[in-house]
Amino acid sequence: EAGVVQSPRYKIIEKKQPVAFWCNPISGHNTLYWYLQNLGQGPELLIRYENEEAVDDSQLPKDRFSAERLKGVDSTLKIQPAELGDSAVYLCASSYQGGNEQFFGPGTRLTVL
Amino acid sequence: AQSVSQHNHHVILSEAASLELGCNYSYGGTVNLFWYVQYPGQHLQLLLKYFSGDPLVKGIKGFEAEFIKSKFSFNLRKPSVQWSDTAEYFCAVSRPGGSYIPTFGRGTSLIVHP
Numbered sequence: 471e472a473g474v475v476q477s478p479r480y481k482i483i484e485k486k487q488p489v490a491f492w493c494n495p496i497s498g499h500n501t502l503y504w505y506l507q508n509l510g511q512g513p514e515l516l517i518r519y520e521n522e523e524a525v526d527d528s529q530l531p532k533d534r535f536s537a538e539r540l541k542g543v544d545s546t547l548k549i550q551p552a553e554l555g556d557s558a559v560y561l562c563a564s565s566y567q568g569g570n571e572q573f574f575g576p577g578t579r580l581t582v583l
Numbered sequence: 584a585q586s587v588s589q590h591n592h593h594v595i596l597s598e599a600a601s602l603e604l605g606c607n608y609s610y611g612g613t614v615n616l617f618w619y620v621q622y623p624g625q626h627l628q629l630l631l632k633y634f635s636g637d638p639l640v641k642g643i644k645g646f647e648a649e650f651i652k653s654k655f656s657f658n659l660r661k662p663s664v665q666w667s668d669t670a671e672y673f674c675a676v677s678r679p680g681g682s683y684i685p686t687f688g689r690g691t692s693l694i695v696h697p
Contacts, residue, residue: 473626474626478636503684509610510592510688510689510690511690512587512673512675512686512688512689512690513627513673513687515684526684561626561627563627570615570632570634570677571629571632572629572685574619574626574627574628575626576625576626577626
């Protein structure tokens, strides 16, 4: 069984530039999560999708962050414009019907210069 | 809101030493508890979980954790560590029902010397 796929794995950009991350969840998993993981910290939820619907996005900084999950499968997380403090690892996870066990992707490590 | 504390941020052990990583949570109601592991260069993966029943939970690779409700703790243990256990370990808690979104601790970095 293929796991959660994320791309790119690494991204380096200059501040004020836009950046996008892509996630493909495990087949059949209708719940998708985006997490932010700062260095030396545990993951923190940014947004959760049930199929196409964003059901929990209270932690998403909506002035610069946006996300979409068209057709309820793949998802894209965007930052525009990026700031220095956005440097972190962005993790995607999926689960079956919001179940207890989440499966994580390898993450995208973003460096903003 | 629940919170999770992992008191050991960095642990260094020699092979065959015993391991215990502390985890305490703040939520007073029923909880689901997890330990995740992240090996160098790899993604987060579930090590073990507790939902109900026997408070002593056995996971993969010889790890176990004990849920002590009165102490709000879910410490991770392994009687004899190996070099391959070098990794980052995260404790997490979620509330049953609803979204099961876990709150993670800040993690413990374990280095095992051969």
